[in-house]
């Protein structure tokens with residue numbers, strides 16, 4: 001059978017990795033796919049560089065639409081990124097009857113519903129293994145390997161840049177800014193690093209996984225997103241003293257209604273720094289590596305670990321999609337794996353819960369005046385709000401590295417840091433308790449609140 005023909009839009013790091021891996025492993029890939037897979041056409045604005053990377057025999061153009069219009073092309077790989085031109089081109093490729101492979105998590109998290117609907121109507125596949133956790137085959141695992149399960153939750157370290165920064169801050173005591181520059185120099189960060197450090201990239205990925213896990217539409221606009229840029233190194237140290245590591249986790253969880261806890265049914269969808277017990281495997285995922293934990297009712301806890309970015313790890317996922325499409329190219333569209341794992345007419349209408357209705361536990365740090373009765377007042381507010389305390393730690397201010405930087409006028413007040421771990425409660429109740437604690441005259445600085453996940 002003649003090789004399947006592929007057109008590539010955007011010859012960057014992942015594009016050149018895709019060429020390299022396809023060439024190096026072409027015999028094995030052909031034996032698996034049942035026919036050869038060849039990238040025959042590339043669109044990139046830098047013609048000379050793209051031609052050099054693609055090699056002789058590949059037609060390189062600077063107009064992506066020429067690739068889409070080529071009747072010989074069966075599959076279009078979109079590696080442009082972003083939501084503007086990439087969205088237009090993906091929809092045009094679908095309209096032209098091409099299957100699409102994309103690594104574009106932002107595009108699918110924001111416009112996935114429209115794109116999948118267009119693909120289903122046209123009977124083509126949109127494959128996106130490379131969009132989530134790079135080389136880790138987590139889409140395949142969720143959509144196929146775990147298909148027997150009712151998924152209960154997913155927790156992922158799905159942004160390598162922030163995991164690298166947090167690892168460097170903990171290991172080497174580096175400041176956030178220095179660690180960020182190192183991450184950028186190593187090529188981990190997105191073109192706009194705010195997407196990494198403010199949690200947006202991770203939120204795109206957990207939004208996609210949440211949709212597949214629970215059969216809900218992709219709803220990036222409903223995700224709660226908080227990054228690591230305001231994380232203080234002293235909280236990383238205190239967390240460690242309490243047996244925890246701080247990770248930027250993408251979390252999504254199915255929640256049943258619970259009258260006793262006054263909580264509603266729905267889906268939690270959130271990204272924020274989280275304390276994770278140091279003894280969990282996922283807490284020991286260091287540097288730019290990614291890991292995803294999935295809890296299914298039948299299988300229990302599973303963990304997937306690997307490189308979440310980079311040329312050949314991401315190419316590994318792109319090519320896996322090319323092989324899948326090649327195998328299913330001639331199958332009846334209704335017999336293919338649905339884009340979001342569930343049949344389009346069997347999606348759930350479970351709603352994404354607002355953050356105030358999320359249930360989790362907390363780490364609180366309060367810089368307080370070291371006076372009689374302060375602890376009693378703070379714990380009294382928590383008790384009044386029906387929030388159960390798990391552990392309390394007190395550290396004198398002079399043991400704290402930031403003690404020399406206290407605001408002017410507060411130097412003479414004896415101060416101490418109170419660190420409190422709580423059991424689970426609804427976020428709205430914690431918000432109310434935090435407001436009351438913050439109003440105490442003996443609480444001297446804004447209270448630090450970091451959520452905590454036991455992942456048991």
Ligand code: HSE
Nearest residue numbers: 159160161189190309
């Ligand atoms: N900037 C991303 C990361 C790359 O740091 O994980 C892959 O999405």
